[in-house]
Amino acid sequence: MDKDLLRQATKQYLCVIISSFDYSLFVNKDASMNTLQYVALIAHDNKKHDMIAFVQRHLETCRRESLVATRTTGTHIENETGLPVTKMLSGPLGGDLQIGALIATEQVKAVIFLRDPLTAHPHEPDINALMKACDTHNVPLATNLATAELILEHLKVIQE
Numbered sequence: 001m002d003k004d005l006l007r008q009a010t011k012q013y014l015c016v017i018i019s020s021f022d023y024s025l026f027v028n029k030d031a032s033m034n035t036l037q038y039v040a041l042i043a044h045d046n047k048k049h050d051m052i053a054f055v056q057r058h059l060e061t062c063r064r065e066s067l068v069a070t071r072t073t074g075t076h077i078e079n080e081t082g083l084p085v086t087k088m089l090s091g092p093l094g095g096d097l098q099i100g101a102l103i104a105t106e107q108v109k110a111v112i113f114l115r116d117p118l119t120a121h122p123h124e125p126d127i128n129a130l131m132k133a134c135d136t137h138n139v140p141l142a143t144n145l146a147t148a149e150l151i152l153e154h155l156k157v158i159q160e
């Protein structure tokens, strides 16, 4: 085969390969981790009513956010407010750890965790791990209604 013809054919062949190549395979996967997306909502049993009232009070702000929650909290929020919630496992079954993993991979912009400080929880280490993840990754964490209100007010302002 003529050398020029071979060179030409090789060039065309490479062009086809390059243009059909899926470059996303080489995109730094860590970059996609930088999109903060979820607002995490978690409430212990004695605080679930407070959480629902809180979400109802901030319904429009919450509607504009992607919500993630531990299973029971998320189910109550969905049923009582109609907002869609991504539900993890129940807290005692690993849900706090799952949300901790989302925090560690920069997928959470704020956590509202209405804890019951007066009750012992068998999964206390998981609760501590979630809070540690917030501190490690500098994610705002509200563990009571007063701070939760401040965070939601802030979200409302930055949504506008």
Ligand SMILES: O=C(CO)COP(=O)(O)O
Binding pocket: 042, 043, 044, 045, 069, 070, 071, 072, 073, 074, 089, 090, 091, 092, 095, 096, 127
């Ligand atoms: O236990 C919890 C957080 O530690 C909450 O879990 P649930 O929302 O499944 O009740």
